[in-house]
Amino acid sequence: MSMKNSAILGEALISMRSTGLRTFLTMLGIIIGVGSVVLMLAIGRGVEISVRDSIASQGANLFIILSGSTTASGIRTGSGGAATLTVGDAQELAGLPGVVAVSPNVAGISQIVNEGQNWSTQVRGATADFFIIRDWTVSAGALFDDGAERAAAPVAVIGATVAENLFLSDEDPVGRTIRIKNIPFQVVGVLEKKGQSVDGQDQDDTIVVPLTTAQRRLFGSPFPGAVRVIFVQAASEEAMKGLDEKIREVLRLRHRLGENQDDDFTVRDLTAIGQTIQESTQAIALLLGSIAAISLVVGGIGIMNIMLVSVTERTREIGVRKAIGARERDILLQFLIESVILSLGGGLIGLLLGGGLSMLIGSIFNLPTEVSLFSVTLSFVVAAGIGVFFGYYPARQAARLQPIEALRYQ
Amino acid sequence: MSQPIIQVSRVDKSYGTMAPVLRQVSMTVMPGEFLAIMGPSGSGKSTFMNILGCLDRADRGEYVLGGEDTTDLTPDRAADLRNRMLGFVFQGFNLLQRRSALDNVALPMICAGLPRSQWDPRARELLDKVGLSAKYHSRPNQLSGGQQQRVAIARALAMEPPVILADEPTGNLDSVSSSEIMRIIRSLNADQGITTILVTHEPDIAAQAKRLVKFKDGRIVYDGPVTEAGMSA
Ligand SMILES: Nc1ncnc2c1ncn2[C@@H]1O[C@H](COP(=O)(O)OP(=O)(O)O)[C@@H](O)[C@H]1O
Ligand SMILES: [Mg+2]
Numbered sequence: 097m098s099m100k101n102s103a104i105l106g107e108a109l110i111s112m113r114s115t116g117l118r119t120f121l122t123m124l125g126i127i128i129g130v131g132s133v134v135l136m137l138a139i140g141r142g143v144e145i146s147v148r149d150s151i152a153s154q155g156a157n158l159f160i161i162l163s164g165s166t167t168a169s170g171i172r173t174g175s176g177g178a179a180t181l182t183v184g185d186a187q188e189l190a191g192l193p194g195v196v197a198v199s200p201n202v203a204g205i206s207q208i209v210n211e212g213q214n215w216s217t218q219v220r221g222a223t224a225d226f227f228i229i230r231d232w233t234v235s236a237g238a239l240f241d242d243g244a245e246r247a248a249a250p251v252a253v254i255g256a257t258v259a260e261n262l263f264l265s266d267e268d269p270v271g272r273t274i275r276i277k278n279i280p281f282q283v284v285g286v287l288e289k290k291g292q293s294v295d296g297q298d299q300d301d302t303i304v305v306p307l308t309t310a311q312r313r314l315f316g317s318p319f320p321g322a323v324r325v326i327f328v329q330a331a332s333e334e335a336m337k338g339l340d341e342k343i344r345e346v347l348r349l350r351h352r353l354g355e356n357q358d359d360d361f362t363v364r365d366l367t368a369i370g371q372t373i374q375e376s377t378q379a380i381a382l383l384l385g386s387i388a389a390i391s392l393v394v395g396g397i398g399i400m401n402i403m404l405v406s407v408t409e410r411t412r413e414i415g416v417r418k419a420i421g422a423r424e425r426d427i428l429l430q431f432l433i434e435s436v437i438l439s440l441g442g443g444l445i446g447l448l449l450g451g452g453l454s455m456l457i458g459s460i461f462n463l464p465t466e467v468s469l470f471s472v473t474l475s476f477v478v479a480a481g482i483g484v485f486f487g488y489y490p491a492r493q494a495a496r497l498q499p500i501e502a503l504r505y506q
Numbered sequence: 507m508s509q510p511i512i513q514v515s516r517v518d519k520s521y522g523t524m525a526p527v528l529r530q531v532s533m534t535v536m537p538g539e540f541l542a543i544m545g546p547s548g549s550g551k552s553t554f555m556n557i558l559g560c561l562d563r564a565d566r567g568e569y570v571l572g573g574e575d576t577t578d579l580t581p582d583r584a585a586d587l588r589n590r591m592l593g594f595v596f597q598g599f600n601l602l603q604r605r606s607a608l609d610n611v612a613l614p615m616i617c618a619g620l621p622r623s624q625w626d627p628r629a630r631e632l633l634d635k636v637g638l639s640a641k642y643h644s645r646p647n648q649l650s651g652g653q654q655q656r657v658a659i660a661r662a663l664a665m666e667p668p669v670i671l672a673d674e675p676t677g678n679l680d681s682v683s684s685s686e687i688m689r690i691i692r693s694l695n696a697d698q699g700i701t702t703i704l705v706t707h708e709p710d711i712a713a714q715a716k717r718l719v720k721f722k723d724g725r726i727v728y729d730g731p732v733t734e735a736g737m738s739a
Contacts, residue, residue, distance in 0.1 A: 103616045110605070416600045419561060420614040420661065421589025423582045500562040503600070 099426040108433040111410070119438060122402045125395020126442025126482065127449060130475045132388035134450025135457075136381045137471040142454070142463035143377040151370045153290050153299065155229040157330040159340060160364040161189075161347070163323065179322040180360040183307070185350055186223075186326045192342055194335035199226040200307060200323040204315050208303065209275040210262040217258055219276055219303045221310020227253075229329045237270035237285030240306055248308040252281040255300040256289040279313055281305060292462065333367075340365060392478065395442060396486035403435050403490035414494055415502025428495035435487025436480055443479025447472060509573060511537045511668060511701050512558065517567030519553055519724075527553045528564070529724045535703065537668065540695040542712035542732065543705045545721030551705045554721070555673045558703065559592055560584045572668065589618055593662025593700075595672035595691075599654040601646040607633060607657045608642045614664040625664075632660035636690060652683025659690055670694060672704045676711060688714055709737050 112119060163181040186200035202221040207214065220226075227239050240251050254262070254269060263269045269283045290299040311317050328343065330336045340363045347361055407414070414427060451467045458465035512535040519528040527550045535541060543551050556562035557569060560576055569576045572591050579587065594600075601610045608629050615625035633642060636656040646654050655675060662670055672691065676684035692714055695702045706712050718736045720728035728739035 098619050099617050100619050100621075103619075107616075412600070413602055416602060417613070417617070418585060419559070419588060419594050419600070421585050421617040421665070423585045423617075425582075426617065498562075500556050503561065503596075 098423060101429070104426060104429045105433055108430050108437065111406075111430070112434055112437065118402065119441075122398050122438055123395070123442030123445065125391050125398045126439050126479055127395075127446040129388045129391030129395050130443045130446025130479055131450035131453070132384050132391060133478070134447055134467055134471050134475055135454050136384040136388065137474075138450070138454030138465040138467050139384075139457060139463065140377060140381045141468065142458055142465035144374060145464045146462075147370045147373050150291075150293050151366050153230075154293060154366050155231060155327065155329060157333055157336050158229065158366050159328040159330070159336070159343060160366065161326040161328065161343065162362045162364065163325070164360060179318050179324060180351065181323050181326055181347075182319075183321040183323060185347060186323065188346055188350065189326065189328055189343060192339065192346065194330050194332075194339055195328055196331045197225045197229050197327075197329040199223045199229055199327045201226065201325040201327065202307065202310050202315055202323050203325070206277050206314065208258065208262060209278075210272065213262045215258060215261045217255075217301050217303060219305060219310065219314060221307040221314065222304050223307050226304065226327065229327050232290070233288050234285035235288045236268065237283070239285055245306040245308055248312055249306060250279065250281045250309060250313070251284045251305065252276070253285040253287055253304045254283055255287050255302040255304075257298055257301040258303055259286045276303065276305070277314055336365070336367070392482055395439070396482040399435050399438050399483065400486040400490060402438070403431060403487055404493070406434070407431065407490050407494040410494075411497065411502050411505040414497050415499055415505065418497070418499035419503060424495040427497075428491045431491035431494045432484065432487050435491065436483030439479045439483030439487075440476065443475045446479075447475045450475075508537055510534045510570075511572055512703075513568075513570040514558070515568040517554075517557065517564040517569065519550070519557065519562075519565050525724075527724050528557075531567070531724070531726055533719060533726065533729065535701060537701055538695070538699045540692075540702045540714075540716045541704070541719060542715035542717070543703065543719045543721065544707070544709075544712050544737065545727075549721040550724040551721050552673055555671055555703070555705060559594060559671050560587050585617075589614055590665055591667050591669055593659075593665070593667040593670045595655070595658050595662050595670065595675045597674040597677040599646070599651070599658050599678075601654055601657055601661075603646055606643045606645060607638060607649070607660075610646070610657055611660045611664055614661060618665060628664065629660070632663055633657070635663075636660045650683065651679050652686055655679060655683070655687050656690065659687070659694075663694070667700070669701045669703070672702070674705050674707065676706065676708070684711070712737065 161181065163179050181200065183200050186198050189195060190198040199222050203218055205216060206219045207216050223245055224240060224242050227233070233239070234253065235256070239253055240249065244251050252274065259269050262274060263272070269286055272283050273280050274283060275281070287300065293299050305314070307323070330339055343363055344359065348359065351360055353360065417427060454465040454467060457463065512533070514531060514533045517528055517531045518526060520526040531554060543554070545551050553562070557564050560571070560579065571587060574587065576584070576587070602613070611629040611632050612625045615628065630642060633639060636659055638653060638656055638660070641649060641653060646657070649657065670691070675691070676687055679687060688711060691702060691704065694700045704715060712718060713732055715732055718728065718730065718732045719726055720736065720739050728736045730736055
């Protein structure tokens with residue numbers, strides 16, 4: 097002989113109907129708290145996916161060696177500033193254990209012309225291994241091979257953005273001749289679309305020609321075989337460990353750098369850069385997380401406060417209920433359900449708000465944000481937990497009221 | 507001879523350090539009795555009714571309700587006793603605002619865990635019985651005092667309790683409503699044999715009972731038939 101749970105739920109819902117705005121204001125802290133948690137998780141996930149994808153698009157297990165680093169006086173000339181690397185360096189690095197592919201590159205911005213169309217873009221001179229390292233294939237035509245490299249053939253593989261800008265959509269660029277710095281090149285292939293890189297650059301806005309062709313015909317060379325960049329791909333993540341140190345040793349030896357001379361090159365590890373980006377994202381997430389935590393506590397206290405007010409306001413009602421036979425458990429549950437509904441309602445609105453905001457931010461910053469099942473579950477568990485935790489004390493106060501005291505109230 | 511339904515023996519009650527409100531009160535009520543309690547204001551009538559209603563507890567003495575000693579009741583057991591054994595009618599009605607008459611009458615049955623299929627027809631039947639067939643869905647603030655008190659009586663009857671406790675049920679009502687309420691209470695006792703204990707200030711209302719108990723300064727000073735002598739005791 098005790099009140100049915102469904103009946104208690106009904107009583108709680110009816111009691112709450114009458115206090116619309118107050119109910120909403122009480123939910124605000126939970127709304128903001130849960131909203132921030134959802135947003136934080138969605139953005140964190142989005143950044144993680146986007147960083148991982150763009151690092152993968154740069155090539156897996158990759159070291160990028162840039163020529164030029166510091167002068168004797170310690171002033172940085174900026175990576176790639178002075179050509180200090182050579183094709184010979186690249187060939188020697190290819191012999192290191194754990195290295196699977198090496199591609200020396202030169203690059204420069206050039207004006208490209210196709211009949212009436214003009215486009216200014218980065219032209220890269222690279223060995224054929226470049227395409228292996230980048231895991232890049234063509235959507236039309238073919239890549240150039242080592243033969244074209246040896247012959248310094250005037251051939252070019254163009255990126256999707258370049259193709260869009262130099263050719264009409266119904267034209268096939270393959271086999272056509274374009275002019276780079278007024279020198280005719282035959283387009284042999286169009287590269288598959290890659291999208292943006294980690295730093296937000298359009299990777300498809302590029303043209304790749306054989307390294308030898310670029311050195312001899314396009315950019316010239318301060319000394320024979322000079323290159324700006326060498327890409328070194330390791331066999332695995334495992335193989336990358338310590339490889340950067342070996343690369344430095346080899347290059348310092350080849351460049352005849354004395355013990356107190358700085359490197360004249362820079363070895364970059366994209367995975368490390370990705371980690372840095374993720375770490376800073378995590379710092380932002382942590383900030384958002386602490387806002388969320390504070391908000392949730394404030395929200396919980398708000399719920400506790402409003403429930404205490406509600407218990408006081410309804411003291412007489414509690415007395416009547418007790419007089420006609422409501423047990424302590426019935427009263428406790430009724431108030432507890434009210435506070436859980438408050439916090440769950442706040443959680444639901446927060447979830448929708450956080451989800452909506454993360455979609456908005458995702459579309460503005462081109463991030464693949466997603467609200468996972470985990471964050472949905474987390475919001476509901478946290479919200480319900482807050483409702484129970486902060487609602488328990490007021491509910492117990494209500495349940496423990498002496499019937500006679502409650503009836504005499506006011 | 508059957509068992510007494512209410513047996514109070516030498517009950518004391520005081521609040522804090524003030525003079526005792528009830529002193530050595532004893533009273534025995536048999537099933538089916540109709541009893542009026544009178545006495546000056548502050549003489550302890552309501553305090554006594556609250557103890558009878560298991561809403562409050564005596565400091566000393568014994569109270570047996572329907573054969574059950576109420577001295578050491580847990581709060582939940584007291585709630586069950588109130589639900590099954592007692593129907594309350596208060597001076598101030600004590601209906602839940604913002605709830606329909608039907609909901610108010612249903613509340614004791616909902617507390618007892620009855621399903622809607624049982625409480626809904628029963629609540630309608632009770633409201634019909636007190637003449638409120640047209641007011642199922644009215645809120646208390648849409649009803650007159652007399653109508654509200656009738657809802658309260660219907661609520662008190664919901665669990666078919668053997669005892670009705672009414673503390674000045676007509677205290678807030680005009681004479682027309684008052685006699686209507688008394689007609690209903692009389693018939694509960696006469697037709698259904700419900701033991702009825704009623705506190706009142708008005709001699710003509712007390713005169714409708716079959717037994718009179720008079721309080722003065724926390725003591726029972728008269729317990730007997732309703733007579734002129736008893737009233738003025
Ligand atoms: N909760 C309480 N605290 C202190 N004094 C009380 C309380 N309830 C009643 N009293 C006192 O007890 C006495 C009897 O009150 P009550 O039983 O309400 O009298 P009656 O109903 O006969 O008018 C009064 O003096 C009243 O002030
Ligand atoms: Mg009184």
